[in-house]
Amino acid sequence: MKRITRTFVLVLLAAGLGAVLGARYADGGRDPIRSMGAQKAPMAAPPVDSTRKVLYWWDPMLGPASISPKPGISAMGMALVPVYAAGSTAGNPGDVTIDPAIEQNLAVETSTVRFGTLHQTVHTVGYVRQATPVVTAVTLRASGWIGTLYATTDGTAIRKGDPLFTLYSPQLLAAEEEMLAAAHNVALAARARDENALAEARQIFQSIRMRLVHLGVSTGQLDRIAADGRAQEYLTFLSPVSGYLAAVGVRQQSFIKGGETVMRIDQLNHVWLDAQVYDNQLRWLRLGQVLQAHLAADPGHVLEGRIFFIAPDEDPQTHTVTVRARLENSDGFLRPGMYALVDILTTPLERSLLAPASAIIHTGTGELALLAEGKGRFAPREVRTGLSGSDDLVQVLSGLQPGDRVVTSGQFLIDVESNMNEVAAKFTAGAQAPGGAMAGMKMPKPPMAAH
Secondary structure, three states, rough: OHHHHHHHHHHHHHHHHHHHHHHHHOOOOHHHHHHHHHOOOOOOOOOOOOOOOOOEOOOOOOOHHHOEEOOOOOOOOOOOEEEOOOOOOOOOOOEOOHHHHHHHOOOOHHHHHHEEEEEOOEEEEEEEEEOOEEEEEOOOOOOOEEEEEOOOOOOOEEEEEEEEEEEOHHHHHHHHHHHHHHHHHHHHHHOOEEEEEEEHHHHHHHHHHHHHHHHOOHHHHHHHHHOOOOOOOEEEEEEOOOEEEEEOOOOOOEEEEEOOOEEEEEEEOEEEEEEEEEEHHHHHHOOOEEEEEOOOOOOOOEEEEEEEEEEOEEHHHEEEEEEEEEEEEOOOOOOOOEEEEEEEEEOEEEEEEEEHHHHHEOOOOOOOEEEEEEEEEEEEEEEEEEEEEEEEEEEEEEEEOOOEEEEEOOOHHHHHHHHHHHHHHHHHHHHHOOOOOOOOOOOOOOOOOOO
């Protein structure tokens, strides 16, 4: 039985060997087993720049796990790509070099530094304030007794021509009767067709009428008195201006002498708009610039004024400065305390060296921009900036030249990549040293065997 089994095994081995040899000759003499591993050849390694120092080799698709100190094939069958050290060809200490393929993967964006005009519209908020009031004192020019007071409460809105009070004055009543008598004489002279008498009567009538006007009686009331032919005991006095009642100095039925003030009216033909501007925006502001106000109380209506005052002091709590403009308020709609969104149209800066604000890196001790030099090389540059514009541009005072390409997006990823290059370089240097990357490490001693 053992002899039959041994014979059967030998026959199987001979058949297998014959199949392998037959397949080899049928394939032109190539070894089919070896040819299986050679069916898919790896991609050729990229050419190496001999002028630059290679930090390490890696597969960008696999990331740091594929880092190797020498050329080779990654686990995905791809040829490893060299990563070069910064400053190998030219440049300054601190320059960064990354592989162009990695740069593309990082989605690095750049922009060109250029001369142009810098625009800025300062957006802020403000409140309507009462301007230095123009106070109108309503005084009597004839003594008398106050009849009815139509305006009694401070702050009451008053329009020009509104009735304020009535007054009984013997002096005014006598002047009214004189005017009526003069009007009667004019009518008699006209009927007599005496031109000289008519001219004299008319002159006397106009003189008395003007005296009543100077005493505060409105021309409308005088016309009604002349038309009715009867004097009015109580005359109504009208407001000479529009505004707000500031003070009332009399009461009803009280006696007041000529020359005394009955009430005061604050005129609000103009109001102030006080806007709060941050101190870093002050360099944009000038007296005379246009200020536009969008009031929450009047949507869709834009009010314009010009800056006539910039406060000399700053609020230490908010770090803002008050900017003031004068607004027209002839209709009396604007009231102190109203809230407004404010746009200040500043003067553009022409012929300024401009760079995107996103290209400026604030370090805490200064400002940097990352200059793109091409072929994956980046150089940090110290810069000094001036004013910032409303279109994401900033004025460059020093550190950059027209035509420079600066990185506007991806600076952090470039920094991370350069730091990883340094770490990988140390790793590969340790791997190539005697004992490999673990050389010099203190390993724990094995435990003593028990005897």
